[in-house]
Amino acid sequence: MSQQTKFKKYRLLGVEVDAATTAQAIDYIAAVAANPQSPACYVTKPYVEFLDQAYADREIRQLLNQSELSMADGVALSWAAYYLYGGAHNVGRLFYTLAQIVLQPDALRKILPERAAGTNFTWPLLERCQSQRLSVFLIGSPKHNAITYTAAAIKRRLPDLQIVGTAAGEVAGQQHAQLQTALRTGHPERELAETLMLAKPDVILVGMGFPLQEQLMARLVQHLPHGVLIGEGGTFDYRSFGGQRPKAPRLMQATGLEWLWRLMLEPRRLRRQLAIPRFIWRVWREGKKGLGANT
Numbered sequence: 001m002s003q004q005t006k007f008k009k010y011r012l013l014g015v016e017v018d019a020a021t022t023a024q025a026i027d028y029i030a031a032v033a034a035n036p037q038s039p040a041c042y043v044t045k046p047y048v049e050f051l052d053q054a055y056a057d058r059e060i061r062q063l064l065n066q067s068e069l070s071m072a073d074g075v076a077l078s079w080a081a082y083y084l085y086g087g088a089h090n091v092g093r094l095f096y097t098l099a100q101i102v103l104q105p106d107a108l109r110k111i112l113p114e115r116a117a118g119t120n121f122t123w124p125l126l127e128r129c130q131s132q133r134l135s136v137f138l139i140g141s142p143k144h145n146a147i148t149y150t151a152a153a154i155k156r157r158l159p160d161l162q163i164v165g166t167a168a169g170e171v172a173g174q175q176h177a178q179l180q181t182a183l184r185t186g187h188p189e190r191e192l193a194e195t196l197m198l199a200k201p202d203v204i205l206v207g208m209g210f211p212l213q214e215q216l217m218a219r220l221v222q223h224l225p226h227g228v229l230i231g232e233g234g235t236f237d238y239r240s241f242g243g244q245r246p247k248a249p250r251l252m253q254a255t256g257l258e259w260l261w262r263l264m265l266e267p268r269r270l271r272r273q274l275a276i277p278r279f280i281w282r283v284w285r286e287g288k289k290g291l292g293a294n295t
Contacts, residue, residue, distance in 0.1 A: 004028065004069055010081050010111060013051050013282055014061050017070050017077060021114040022121055025071050030128050032068070033202040033228045040224035042067050042217035044231050045116045047074030050210055052275035055282060063214050068228070071116035075101055076276065080283045081111040089287030098280070118235050119247065122205070125230075126154060129203055130161040137199055137227075139192075139216075140207030141169035142236040142243045150207075153242030165199040167192060169208045171216065183215050193223035200226070207232035 006028060007018040020028070025043075032038045044050075044067040054061040064070060072078060083089070083097045100107050129136050138154075140147050147166045154161060171179055172188035182188040196204065204220075204227050206213045217229040237243040 007069075009070075010085055012077060012080050012084070013055050013279075013286060015046060015051055015054050015070070016065050017046065017072050017081065017112060019081075019112050020069070020071065022116055022124060025069060025116060025121075026125050026128050028069060029125065029203070029228050029230070030132055030134065033129075033134050034132060036226055038226060040221040040227045040229070042214070042221055042229040042231070043069045043071065044214060045071045045073035045121070045233070046077065046210075047072070048076045048275050048279045051077070052278060053211065060211050060214075063211065063218055066218065067214075071121070072112050073116050073118065073121075073233075075105065075108065075115065076279055078108040078112045078115060080279070082108045083283060084287055085111050089284075094284055094287075118233070119238050119240055122232060122235050123157075123240070125203070126158055126161060130158045133162065134202040135162040135164045135200070137164055137196060137201035137204045138166045138207075138236075139169065139204065140213075140232065140236050141175065142207065142241070143234075144244050145236075145242055147236070149242035150236045151242075153240065157240075164201050165195065167195060176212070180212055180215060183212075183219060187219070189216060189219045190223070193220055196220065196224055196227065202227060204229040205232050205235075206230065207234065207236040209233060 004018070007020040007024070009016045009018055011017075018025075029043060032041065044064050046054075046064055050060075050064060054064055072081070079097060079101055082100075083094065087093055097108070126136065128134070138147055138151055140150070142150055147168055151163050151166050155163065169175055171192050172182065174182050174188055179188065206217055206229055208216065210231070210233060213231045213233070217231060220229060234245070235241060237245045238247060239245065240247070
């Protein structure tokens, strides 16, 4: 399970998720990052696709459950927690709670109080890093840009933030599936770990996509004496971080329909979005048999 014990945990299809607000999570991360005696750890922000893969892959499940903090990123997880832990498990309530995603989104926050959604979590975190003079390192390869553009965009908004280094999402000359294979069979992360040990960052943002970034973070914490690594997924692709992707309209953000916005912008994501009906079906089955989980 996730390592901290400050926040209540809920198991969703075998994956532990912590019930914390954005402010509480940032407070926790900042406290750990500010304490030089705290060992290196990593933070995950799972959404539907995470749980879809973790459901059938014990290794990925363990990877997520070994994180220091696990923050739900996506309305689907808020819904699942609300359905499984907030009332009866029957067809009527299933469809009623699904309708609440759009009609009464605030009702879904009774179990998981807030979603750690993308830029809405990362900017407040970076603002805290600036105010507490916590140093930051960036890792990733944003679409259509270099990670140096991300660093420049952050510095324009937060000029006093200490960014002590950047690294592309290519590790030991490998990326994507090739790097995943290398992480399973060898130690391609060693050179990057040495770079981080020299830079001594307090917070390390890793935007390489799931599950590669989680696999890399789990490896890096074995080398580092200190630092909080946070999986950022596609955060660096957004315009506010120097990328080209526009944010979803406020209404779609409020109702948790960012996934639909991204599908409109990138129709090729349709196959990935099939994880949503699978997720709903699995949550329904989980409710029917009780609050157990895949183990």
